[in-house]
Amino acid sequence: NAGVTQTPKFQVLKTGQSMTLQCAQDMNHEYMSWYRQDPGMGLRLIHYSVGAGITDQGEVPNGYNVSRSTTEDFPLRLLSAAPSQTSVYFCASGAGTYNEQFFGPGTRLTVL
């Protein structure tokens, strides 16, 4: 099992560019989520999904879109990158929110 995989590991964008962070899991988990980690602020929930075709907003959804067409994949799209989106992004999956979440290795994004 690969667990939760994220690509790319590092990315540098210019302000206004768009991109998609990829996330995939092979544990057949229904619940998947995206977090961003900023110094002194812990992990903040961006979007989450309780199953294929179902997504919802978390604490800090503005500037991000998600979709969940399959159980395995949960991509995060930055529509128009801004310097405030410079962060480390983690994808996670679990059987449900009440269960242990398995985290990917993270994507370090810098927006210039």
Next chain:
Amino acid sequence: AQKVTQAQTEISVVEKEDVTLDCVYETRDTTYYLFWYKQPPSGELVFLIRRNSFDEQNEISGRYSWNFQKSTSSFNFTITASQVVDSAVYFCALSEVDDMRFGAGTRLTVKP
């Protein structure tokens, strides 16, 4: 929305000292789960423990122990006889239906 507070931003101890990391939470739900995760310098997030709101039994796992008190809305984590390898950022998290929120984290440094 639920809230998790980790008031200790950074803690520094000398090896073999005991250390307690505090976690206070707020929720309106009667059913919820509490978690602790560890983030070592390598950056990955490692699950440590899960506790549901109906189980107030303390838990001990080797040098680690957790004290859950609903009366004070706290879920504190104690490391006994700390070691250099315990140096990491520790996150407390609270999960309600479909939504998991993390505290800002406590950076623990254990000096030899």
